[in-house]
Amino acid sequence: MRRSIVVAAVLVTLAFLFVGGPSLLFSPSTADIAPEEDDASDPELVTPDGSESGFWPYLNAREAHEKRSPLNVVVRSDAETIVQQLREHGDEDWEETDHDHFDAGELVESATNGSDADDDVVGGDLATEQTETELALSPTEVPWSKADGATRLAYLDPGAGGDAYWTTETLQLEDGEYYGYRYHIRLYESPNPDDQWVVMQTHSEHFDWFTLRHRVDGVEQAQYRLEKDLMSIPAVDEREDVTRINLGNSGPSDADGWATKVNLMSATVLLTVGLATRRDGILEPAKSKLDERLTEADRTRIEAATDRIEAGHLVLLGTIITIILGVRVMGVALDRHAGFLSVHMIAALLYPFIALGLPVSTYLIARGLTSRLDAGVVASASFAVAIWLDYGFVSLNSLPIDVVVQRMLVVIALGLIAGGAAKRATRTSPINDMLLAGVAMWVLVLVGTLFGYL
Template sequence: MRRSLVVATALIAIAFLLVGGPSLLLSPSTSDIAPEETEEPELEMVEFEDSESSIWAFMSAREAHDKRSPLNVFVRGEADEVVVALTEAGDGDWEELDEDEMDAEPETFSFIEDEGHHATGTEWGDATGTTRYAWVDPGDGDPYWMTETRQLDDGDYYGERMHIRLYESPNDDDQWVAMQTHTEHFDWFTLRHRVDGVEAAQLRVEQEFMDMPNVDPQEDVVRINVDNSGPSDADGWATKVDTLGMLLSPLLLLGMASAGQQVAKRTPDSVDKHLTDVDRQRLEAAYDRLEARHLILAFTILTLFLGVRIAGIALERWTDFLTMHMIAAMLYPVIALGIPIATYAIASGLESRLDAAVAASLSLALAIWLDYGLMNVDSLPVDVVLQRMFVIVALGLIAGGAARRATRDRRLNDMLIVGILMWSLVLVGTLFGYL
């Protein structure tokens, strides 16, 4: 039992030092994640000149005034042309719309397809996603909740993408479209998309409109304060595009640069200066215990975890007969079952419980960071950080419980049981939204 506590303590330290600490320093606070509720009489609506209708500057996952997802782009102009110019031109690989989504009548805007017009450089494709609600006031009736008119994206469903939800004016005579733009990545642990932020996507759309040759960036594209800061990295300033004619401008190209992150490195000599004789002896002993099976365990965990990400993107891009749900059903068992089973099988050939546990937890932590690097994730919600720490500890306990010293008396030992239970409860809890 004492040895099990030592292993568990070491795994908790690894999870915190490698994932918890660095992530929490860069992640939004709990207050930024939890939605705020606002009573209807206090709602401040976004209004437009020469329009009777208005819209609240947030959208919500339910019909309640939760300040969770800020609207950050407003386009003044003919609503149908805004939508069609973004989606109907070009040769993008469009995805099917959900049944409850509205598609534009193609014959109404045939001139766009015939002449190859496109409003922006990005060929936004129709996307699928969970329904979100916007609170609108038509001006001549009672306010009500409406669902998005369209969803658009640019990127990979099982990778990273920019996602837009559009809400058209409730009145035919009013000419505006409200958008909620954000960047997100697919989380294979939860089988849901995780929003990374709203500012990058807003800047992308804003810059595309500003780059059009017949647009005056100083007058036609401006920032307005709609007082919806707080969630994610929203600062309360939305983009307002106030030009109609530019919707039929020629195709413009916009490159998207990803900022690299620099990691400070110390030379071996500088590290050696801070080591005591005892530290050197421990490192030498650990090095002497290192064997090929440790490397096989690390390589297997990295391959399975990152392989699911790569396989999901590849199947999405190059197979037409598989739906998104079918791809998830094929690959998720590799995460939920494949990783712990492979870890147990390989770690069962290792002698030391601590060595097996540390090798598995370090490998999973490295896989998680590499995956976030591939997805360009630079901040995480607190609940995601805690979930990742739990799975790192759980997999380490499974590996430690599979080692030969742990199974001398009985194969189903306390370390293994706790690891399996923790892994199962964490995955089930995240799937159902408890973690």
């Protein structure tokens, strides 16, 4: 029991040092800030210039005026024209993909549903405008395609004495991979046919295989990307047709409240801009300096630790990393090439590799290892490495606190399973306190995550 406590303490420390600490230090997120609520009887609406109709500048998952997902693009045109212009004047190498690619006319007629999580943000007025003269002109890099995504509700007012109401999106678009990293857009057309405008919400997100839902990373980078695509349309004059308007809906995630307005009335559009910064790190080799500081005792300890490495440790490392990255790659591949599978069918096929494949394979491999501490440390460290490699695959720059905590817990749980399966832990019985604790923690964390408790 005493040895189990020591191993558990080491695993907790390891989880914090390799997962929790770096995540909290380098990728803070405000996505979990509790949303404010407007007075439901008198929400502050935004009315585009020359229009009778208007919109409340947020989306929500239910019919409530909570300031969650900020609308950040307004387009003076109709949805079909916008889609058609992006298709014709974007990237010259626009490719038709097997996954839900669209014809502009058909796409507008069919709204789609699916699953993702969104961010939050304040009513405003279109009176405040700022001309944007330094926006970069650039062709699109990846074609926009029809998207699967959870339904979000917009609150629209048709004007002319009509009653405001909640409505679902006209259509959704994506640039990227459903099971990888993507830019996601929801579009809502004016409820008044005499007012030609489309309001949009765009954000970047990645699919989290441990929660089986999308995690929104931010809105600025996606807004900047969409803005470049819209400005590549020849009919758009960046000096006259592109302005910035303050919707006053800053707050959640990295939203700053400013939307980009683009006039595309004969091929005319409006949008929000944002430029995400990236942290680039440079690692310089320092082996010579390290060697100079090592004492003879330090070298002896390093040699002793090296001697303890078994072939099973390397097999465990490779297996854990292969499962995590394999699920990510297979999800993207199936979504792209297996058109007969729905996104939910793909999740059902691959999630068992995470929920069952990881702990079972870890247990079976760790049974051949001698030291419980070594087995636990290798499993936890391998899992931490796999998590960071997966984050790199989807170009993830931010994490909400609940995800950081969840990742730390599963790292500890897998380490306990490995430690409890090692030979020294199973000398008297194959079932021991460390193994039971690891399995119980793994099950509770995954079940709690799927039901929204983590």
